[in-house]
Amino acid sequence: MEGTAAARPASADTAKVSEPATSATPAPPAPRTPEARAAAHSTAQGAAAPSADVQKPAPKSPAPKSGTGKAPSAKAPAAKAAGTTARSGTAKSGAGKPPSTKAGPPKTPAADAGPAKTGGAKTGGAGPARSPRTRKATAAATGATGANRAVPKRRATSAPKVKVRPAPPLDATDRERLLAGAHHDPHGMLGAHLTDEGVVFRALRPHATSVTVVAGGLEAELISEGDGLFAAVAALREIPDYRLRVRYGTDEPLLVDDPYRMLPALGGFDLHLISEGRHEELWRVLGAHPMTHQGVTGTRFTVWAPNARGVRVTGDFTFWDGTACPMRSLGSSGVWELFLPGIGEGTVYKFDVCAADGTHTMRADPMARRTECPPNTASVVHTSRYEWHDADWLARRGSRPIHEAPFSVYEVHLGSWRPGLGFRELAEQLPAYVRDLGFTHVELLPVAEHPFGGSWGYQITGYYAPTARLGTPDDFKYLVDRLHQEGIGVLVDWVPAHFPKDDWALARFDGTPLYEHPDPRRAEHPDWGTLEFDYGRNEVRNFLVANATYWCEEFHVDGLRVDAVASMLYLDYSREDGEWSPNEFGGRDNPDAVAFLQEMNATVYRRCPGVVTIAEESTAWDGVTRPTDVPGQWGIGGLGFGLKWNMGWMHDSLVYMSKDPIHRRYHHNEMTFSMVYAYSENYVLPISHDEVVHGKGALVSKMPGDWWQQRANHRAYLGFMWSHPGKQLLFMGQEFAQGAEWSEAHGPDWWLLDPSYSAEPDHRGVRDLVRELNTVYGRTPSLWERDCDPSGFAWITADAADDNVLAFLRYSADGTPLLVVSNFSPVVRHDYRLGVPDGPTAWRPLLNTDDKQYGGSGLVEPVPLHPE
Known part of the structure; x- marks a missing residue:
């Protein structure tokens, strides 16, 4: 038998x-009638009642192409306290147009966007910006360019007015570029600047009716220059510590910090490392980071777009009108930066990038650590507060080399393993199941954000963000933590080979081929309709190397399985003659990709002891698992991976098993040939998701004969696999002989394990075998x-x-x-x-x-x- x-x-x-x-982020306020306008600002003087907090549905992000959307109509009930009116919500911006006094939904963000509502701690906002002055009441309200404080209705007599006169007009070209979002240095025109004639104040506040500079006991009302610009020269000898009081229509004014008085929040050394492509903690300096800067609480926004004419940050805090928030270019680094006071965690945002030809596109943040749930595409300001409990696991995971330790892997697509469960719900079921079966590790199909669920996660747009379909980044950390507490390692599929063409993501990010290769013959992948990274560009290589480190350090993953390595190594991969360009030596290998993989592996192993990198590489490339400092037959070091998928063993053995036993004698070499090269690399024997989809059939369905013979062959094959040299990987559903192909729409057929459906040995018997194989494997050196x-x-x-x-x-x-x-x-x-x-x-x-x-x-x- x-x-x-x-x-x-x-x-x-x-x-x-x-x-x-x-x-969830709350929706922007809708236009209100005069009777309802009293709830438009938080003006709590004294103690406002906590019950005034009102949560509203989050506004939708802009559509992927246009990046704009209508501000939904919503009314908040008002709560009176101490003769004032308070309204809660996440911090919002005062840069948008004030609410209309007419009832009804706004027609467009530009036409009817209103000053944003105030924010409180319950929504996760950063809270009010700090001020050197003491006030009896501060209501946290986020402005598009500052933390807005609503002016109390009952105020002391107005402060002395500083005599002002019109400011010298801006250069016509500078003004045009500033208003068009195409200026490299808005801070050079906006904010406060000391001149021989006094201090020139200038603010860009679209839709505002008045802007006043407030500095201690002095006030200076700025003069409108049109198009949302307000400016004046004040007879002052030094630049004071000031704020702006902005009024929209007849509403109460908002007191906000001016972001254009802030110094850059990113240091020169960081910029140097970014330019050199050597910043190993790139996620800490690029993207959106809540912080306190110059005594003011807010969020620093930074993005790399070297060929852009201008970049603006926009989001729910401006009703997706980025006019008021142009960013500055930091020298020759290609990095654009803006610190926005008052913006905090949970804020939804994008970058409005102006290309060299003047066209604008709304882009998700390449470094976003949290995103909206697809099909929405905006980024979300995030700060992790997770506390880990896996110190024991991390301390012992590197106690011996992985190739000299038991290593059996259960491959999982989280979205379909138990459809409908998120990261936290999976954490209550997956670790116990995997531990019961005795696997040492789980391998998760890509968990980084991806717009198309049918790609299984292999077409990534958010390389630094776990998919919001299943929860928050801290929810994913909880899942990893629970697996570690059960003694199970976590591997994650990582895809540095290609990315999709979505025009709101990485493709032509600043209007030029930036992340992708500029040569069309190297940029587009012919099989998948995606773009390939330009591994020869320092900043792109840094983006990917830092990303590998990010998943290992921030999420405590124990290994990265690198997808499609062969497509990176060969310039003619899936290309016919004339469809590819050779390297500088006339060959077909890609030296830039080789250098990138070597750097990635060396960096990960140096920074993250105990982590393993695994290559899905389907060719005979020499030295995939050889150390990078050990030269091979071509005189170059290895790629530096810890393990490599043995695609040859998988293909040959499945061909043999698919034959009727009477014909197997003619294919006997398919089962023995693997031992010819079994020790040329450190191998994993994979029966992965790729082998049970697209008409290939489930593992048991590949076997010949009737149901009894299929199960017998299935069990024999698993026994052969677990005893063959190499580590093991088995995709979900194959551990209990599921007969149907896997589909991301419904996942494994768990009902096959129901005793009322099948006989004890049919499916539960195979699962018992897998459990016993893992038990014996772990106990048998x-x-x-x-x-x-x-x-x-x-x-x-x-x-x-x-x-x-x-x-x-x-x-x-x-x-x-x-x-x-x-x-x-x-x-x-x-x-x-x-x-x-x-x-x-x-x-x-x-x-x-x-x-x-x-x-x-x-x-x-x-x-x-x-x-x-």
């Missing part, structure tokens, strides 16, 4: 072993201590093609042998003779895949075998 059995010598020691051994050492393997019978039989020995580090015998025919072979090493006086069976408890015939009795 088909089956794989394992045995080891019986001895006084082994006789004592009883166990077997192997073979012969199966993993010398996985990558030729001395750990020896053939016993490799040429019994007519019998469909294979037999070999595995050895542990101390020389203990394990005998593995596989019979891939339905013929019961009694008294089958095999040569075994001298020394052991008996061989004790550890596991037989044909046992009745797994659904087999049970013909082989578990009794010791004695050599003749």
Whole structure:
């Protein structure tokens, strides 16, 4: 009968072993009637009632192409306290147009956007900006360019007015570029500037009716210059610590910090490292970061767009009108920066990028650490507050090299493993299931944000953000933490080979090929309709290397399985003659990709002890798992991966198993050839998601014969796989012989395990076998201590093609042998003779895949075998 059995010598020691051994963000305010306008601003003087907090639905982000959207209409009930009116919500901007006094929804953001509402701590906002002055009441209200404080209705007599006169007009070209969002230095025109004639104040506040500079006990009302610009020269000898009081229509004015009085919040050393492509913690300096800068609480926005004419930040805090928030270019680094006081966690935003031809596109932040849930595409300001509880796991995970340790992997697509569950719900079920089956690791199909669910996560737009479909970044950390607490390692699929063409993401980010290669013959991947990264550009390589480190350090993942490595290494991958360009030496290999992979692996292993990188590489490239500092046959170092998928073993063995047993004799070499190259790399034996989709059928469905024979072949194949040199990987659903192909729409057929549906051995028996295989595997060093050492393997019978039989020995580090015998025919072979090493006086069976408890015939009795 088909089956794989394992045995080891019986001895006084082994006789004592009883166990077997192997073979939301609130919406912007709607236009209000005069009667309702009293709730438009938080003006709490004294103690406002906490019950005034009102949560509203989050506004939608702009459509991917236009980047604009209508501000939804919503009214907030007002709560009176101490003769004032308070309204809660996340911090919002005062840069938009004030609410109309007419009831009804706004027509467009530009026409009817109103000053944003105030924000409180309940919504996760950053809170009010700090002020050197003491006030009795401060209501946190976020402005598009500052933390807005509503002016109390009852105020002391107005402060003395500073005499002002019109400011010198801006250069016509500068003014045009500033208003068009195409100026590299808005801070040079806006804010406060000391001149011989006094201090020139200038503010860009579209839709405002008045802007007044407030500095201590002095006030200076600015003069409108049109188009939202307000400016004046005040007779002052130095620039004071000031704020702006902005009025929209007849509403109460808002007191805000001016972001254009702020110095850059990004240091010169960071900019130098970014330009050099050597910033290993790139996620800490680019993107959106809540912080306190110059004593003011807000968020620093930074983005790399070297060829843009201008960049503006926009979001729900401006009703998606970015006019008031132009960013500045920081020298030759290509980085644009703006610190916005009052903006805090949970704020939804995008970058409005002006290309060289003057066209604008709304772009998601490439460095966003949190995103909206697809199909929405905006980025979300995020600060992690998660507290880890896996210190013990991290301390011991690098105790021995991974290729000398047990390593069996359960591959999971989180979105379909249990459809409908998020990260936190999965954390209550997945760790227990994986631990019960005995796998040492889980491998998660890509969890980074991706717009198209049917890509399974392999077309990524948010490289630094776990997908919002399943929860927040801290929710994902919770899942990883729970897996670690159960003693299970976490591997994540990582995709640095290509990215999609969505015009709101990385493609032509600043109007030019920036992340992708400028040569069209190298930029577009012919198989997937995606773009390939330009690995020769320092900043792009830095973006990817830092991203690999980010997942390992920030999310404590234990390994990265790198997708599609072969497509990176070869310039002619899936390309015909004339469709690709050779390298500088006239060859077809990609030296830039080689250098990138070497740098990525070296950086990850240096910064993250105990982490493993795994290559999905389908060719015979030399030295995939050789260290980067050890030269090979071409005189260059290896790529530096820890492990590599053995695609050859997978393909050959499945071809053999798909044949009828009577024809397998003609394909016997398919099962033996893998040992010719088994020690050229450190291998993983993968039965992955790629082998159970697109018409390939599930693993059990690949086997010939009736249902009984299919299950027998399935069990024998799993036994052969677990005993073959190399680590193991099995995709979800195959552990219980699911007969249908996997689909991301519904996931595994869990109902097959229901006792009321099937007989005990049909599916639950196969699952029991997988559990026992992992148990025996973990307890038997012969199966993993010398996985990558030729001395750990020896053939016993490799040429019994007519019998469909294979037999070999595995050895542990101390020389203990394990005998593995596989019979891939339905013929019961009694008294089958095999040569075994001298020394052991008996061989004790550890596991037989044909046992009745797994659904087999049970013909082989578990009794010791004695050599003749």
